[in-house]
Amino acid sequence: MIVLDTSIFVDYLFEKNEKRKEIARKMLGQLEGKEVAVPKVFLIELISIGRRLGFKIKKEDVLEFYSELTFVGEEEIIEILFDVAETVHPRAIDAYFIATAKLTNSILITNDRIMAENAKKYGIEAYYLIEEFDKAIERISKL
Incomplete structure (x- = not known):
């Protein structure tokens, strides 16, 4: 399973930098038939x-993701969240994605360098897509 950070979707949907947008587009294109999990807070973020x-994005726009993603609720990861916070003390929102990857035994893919570093410190196989695109694609192809 794969956990995708919101940064991938942000780059795909809103990014003005064409290189970042293209990297996100290519990554999302590789995920057909793969199970992708995110914490529910992804929608709010x-x-x-x-x-x-x-x-002008609104709730109805993001709810379209419900059919394509596996959502993990806070109640499912709360104990892991505390452990992540105590162990690597990341930004709170990042802890949700790291904890989701831990719970689901997933790899984590992000366009956020700090999140990738903290996930790795926590023992999660993580890829900073901007610099590790080829490695991430190779790894996903093996899932």
Whole structure:
């Protein structure tokens, strides 16, 4: 299974930098037939970032993801969240993705260098897509 950070979707949907947008597009294209998990807070984060960037994204827009992603609730990862916070003390939102990867025994793919570093410190197989695109694609092909 794969956990995708919100940053991948943000780059795909909202990014003005064509290189980042293309990397995200290629990654999402590799996921057909693969199970992808995200914490439920992903939906809130995507709306918040989109709005902050000036897009009129709303709840109905992000709910379309429900059919394509496996959502993990906070109640399922709360103990792992505490452990992640105590062990690597990441940004709170990052802890949700790291904990989801731990619970689901997934690899984590992100366009956030700090999240990737913290996930690796916690023992999660993580890829910073901007610099590790080929490695991430190779790994996904083996799932």
